[in-house]
Amino acid sequence: MAAFQILRRDLLRYLRNPGRTALLFAIPLMMAAIFAVVFGGHGDGDGITIRVLLWDEDDSLLGRLLQGAGDRPESEGRLEVVPVGPEGVEMMNRGDASALVHLPKGFTRAVIDGTPTAIEVVKNPAQRFLPLVVEEGVVLGATVLSAGSRALRPELDVISSFLDADHRPEDAAVASLSASFNRRAKQFDLYLFPPVVRLEAVDVGAAKGEEASAKKPQGIAAVLSVFLPGFAILGVLFLAQSATRDMLHDRETGVVRQLLTAPVTPASYLVGKCLSVLVVSAAGLGLLVAAGVAAGVAWGPPLAVAAVVVAAAVAASGTLLLVMSVVGSERQGDALATIVIMSWCMLGGAFVPLAQMPAFLHPIARTTLVYWATSAFSSLIAGGGIADILPNLAVLAGGGALGIAIGAAVMGRRLARGAL
């Protein structure tokens, strides 16, 4: 009974301090939002858009192809090709685009004649990834043009002679060229079709059914879907830190000593505080998830998400309880908890997806509860169900319960010894 009174009082303290409580919840939300805006383009809901300035002095076929690529429906919101003249350089200086692609005068003729030429790509130094995407795309295009220029050399020479002639080509010559192209195409068919290696680009979880892909978030929500799980875990760890630190505060201010003069056993005090940490952590994580829903994040099946919320709250509570049980003061507890939280979040993939971390860190990541929580959320967001995250739930709940048990035992031993 006393345990529930302690829980009630702790929750009342959160209500009596709305500013502090709001700040605890706001920090992870703000961090996730900042990440989403920084990596999600202009923050206007359009998602990541690569804006390319095309300065085509040659009015070339490649230029028209590039411009056409930007006009295709599947490029909408992702690639914007803007035709420009020399003013494009000034626009780049202002940072108006990710890159400027400059096709010089005579570019097409050089490709037909097989004489060396170049495509100039001016990159925006303020952006890190998007100019690289443009550069890679242009390199690919240049490679294809160079190979085509060499492979079709006889035919291109004929075209070159047509262009140099001061009269229209004879019908027979055009027919011969057409037939030659046709033969080449058949030869290429032997090499190109059917392709031995085929590319299959599949979104994670797409195989789970069309429903998942139909609900796939777009724009900022898509970016939040990547970052929010990690930051939500960061947030719940900080909430658990705040709640468990309270136990040290109680000890240092004499509250524990006074509580134990009442009909409150050390066990009921510890149970009350553990309940308090659990409830605060679960409620906090639940609110962060709800905030994600409001921002358009599709977390996945509600029951499975609720299970992760509870398991992650248990894990966070256990972790921080264990940390606080080994320190001597509130200040030491804060320092150690911050080190544990930040290192776990970095190693566990809360800030950077595991796939982008060095391979040798992957086994280390799996030793952190952050990894199991973040990957559980990510799996559900990608369309997975509760069956896919059962191992995660087991590790989180089991690890957390172990942490709570050990932490409470250590603290209980101290209370029993009178180390208050």
Next chain:
Amino acid sequence: MITVERLRRSFGDLVAVDDVSFEVRDGEILGLLGPNGAGKTTTLCMISGVLKPDSGRVLVDGRDIWLEPTVVKRHLGVVPQEVAVYEDLTARDNLSFWGSLYGLSGSELKERVDEGLSRVGLADRAGDRVKSFSGGMKRRLNLCMGLLHRPRFLLLDEPTVGIDPQARLNILEVIRGVAAGGTTVLYTTHYMEEAQELCDRIAIIDHGRILTVGTLDELTRLAGEAEVLRLTGGFAGGEARDRLQAIAGVRVLQAGDGSAMLSVAAGGPGLLAVLPAVLASGLALDDVSIQRPNLQSVFISLTGRELRD
């Protein structure tokens, strides 16, 4: 009745409480008087069931607090030295929580809270957060928490330390009222005046040991002094001790540079006979005052030093 039997508690090599025994009789206020570090708080923590003794036991109405803690603690009210309240909660929140731990709820809890707040003069601040309270107000709130469940036994650990005179008077008045209502009180303090004013009996503790227990009269008689002379002047401690010890019928209680105390034993030559000898001792005296024997002189006679040393 609270019976303390041979309590002992050490922290590492330091023996904080050593073989302490005494009784607090029903309805009395027993003062536990001693300087800082004497073992008062440690003793109180063991009596209140917070700190387990290395040996010995505490019986409250015949029940061992360490064997039946929850039963015994229902009848104990404890006011610790440190103000252990939640500063981010209101006074009413703190009291309501505390009352709920003793099974109070609903209208009864509200009545007790209102009554308690009025008793300590905080009724108009009931809805304010404790962080806005002065030190004295916090201490009064702390006292109120200890009284909320109307305990039969009240243990107070230096409840007036560091507060203004008005708050101190209020606290002492409340304690007197509680004791008048039949509550048994154990009151620890290092303020001699408080012990003299408030307590029916006084136990003097120093270096973890009880030196003596009794009423003020009993203690002064036990010390064997009738009257005390306090001397101040420009003399050295050693010189004062040598010269004063040579006077018949006096006992040097304390002799330091510039001040000395000596007692004139009852049944001896008497003050009028001793005083000329003191004045003729050759010491450079600025002032000689006569004081009735009090706890200070008792403490000095028992320990050889002043209470606040």
